[in-house]
Amino acid sequence: VLNIALPKGRLGDTVYDMFEAAGFPCPDIRANSRRLIFENPAEDLRFFAVKPMDVAIYVERGAADVGVVGKDVLAEFSPEIYELLDLGIGRCRMAVAAPAGFRDTGRGALRVATKYPAVARDWYAARGRDIDVIRLNGSIEIAPKLGLSDVIVDIVETGATLRENGLAVIEDLFPISARLIVNKASYKFKGERIDRLVRELSRQTEGKA
């Protein structure tokens, strides 16, 4: 069986459409159900819907052979996986945002609120800046307004949420898009099927990545 971990939500729906068009279908997934595991025995396929942040763990630990995950998650967790394809969808960027008029004086540790502590630490360590990482799980944008942090490190898509909370991007870290990742051991034993999947998905992503 080829086990495939998809991120729950809108991105997962788009990704499933791409898998189906690539010849890796699982009609059950279209049924409106609360199930999280979907199988297509005829094609020897099993899809899981998991939290986007967890996809890389499922793949690294071999529970899934293949998965689709944002580059933000890969940058945060640095999993031991193969990253075979940039699917060119779910585009956004990792950025530092701060209230209008913010200036880093360099005095004391900069307070950084983020869902991505490793990304934030690496970024500021490379610039020799001490930081105090405040790990949050959501609503990061309100942290500076409430005096919890000086800046935030977060995903920015259109910037609308930032603007509505009085923030603006002050530095871009890296671009983000959805990536096809593969467990290293699975690739050794199921390489032909995975290569076929990569070839078919590549046809759909040409020009997007």
Add this chain to the structure above:
Amino acid sequence: MNIDLNVLDRLEKLTYALRTVYMGKGYARYRLGKFEEYDFYSRNKDFLISDNVITFMDTNGKLMALKPDVTLAIVKNLPDEPETLHKLCYDENVYRVSRTTNSFMEIMQAGLECIGAVDTACVGEVLSLAAASLAVCSGDYILEVSQLDILEAFLSAISDDRELKTALLKPVSEKNLHGVTALCRESGAEAEKAEPLCRLLKLSGPYGRVLPELEALCAHRGLEKELSDLRGALSVFDGTAAADRVVLDFSAVSNMNYYNGVIFQGFISSLPGSVLSGGQYDNLMRRLRRRSGAVGFAVYLDQIERLENLGEEDALC
């Protein structure tokens, strides 16, 4: 003395099965009978899988390390005799931080080292013993082989910038071709220069099929000796049942400050990561001011213990 094999647990059976394979090929058992100073490991911490080390104060006040690794200690304690070949095998507990639990674990590790007059035949023998070690654990295994000097030549063709070459190792290890190209573009190197490296990374499969393609790709790059050594070492599998299980794949990378030449990793179907890794580490020997060559590997028994049918294989009975 009669020993009833039924009293042995799975891990003990596996340890003895591997020791039988190694000693049958003339490898002498090596036991780490003492601890090394922490300073020795800290100077070579990049060689360790985890640079966190458990330390303790010895009775003479020296800061010692609780066995984070076996290879470094063997190299340190063995006389430097480049004209002689020392063939050693071991099974020892090591103490390191587990990547998955992020806490210190006691991990059983078996392996072997060839140190001294290492030649192509010796590298071939070590490769065949790596494959035999995997076969002891499961009939369904893959031994993935790479050659770091060839990879280094393809990296150097992109740029002489040490920092860029080191940064490229991450996307290389992930078979991330778009990442290789993007990194070259960001650092100002011409993206077209990444094309040969991308083609090298696409080569993957049984060595018998891939070697001719590799030789064509390496033509006019001054890699004749590296190719000849690689072909010579792999010829130990020619005509054997293992031939299809030995694959060439240049995404396998190791720290080039320590490793050089042939490196390899072992995988077993149904286990998620590599269960064996090794290679030539002449660069480590030079850092330790040794003239000898060296090649070896370690088998991660804690990973293999997770195999459900371990102990049912004939080799373990």
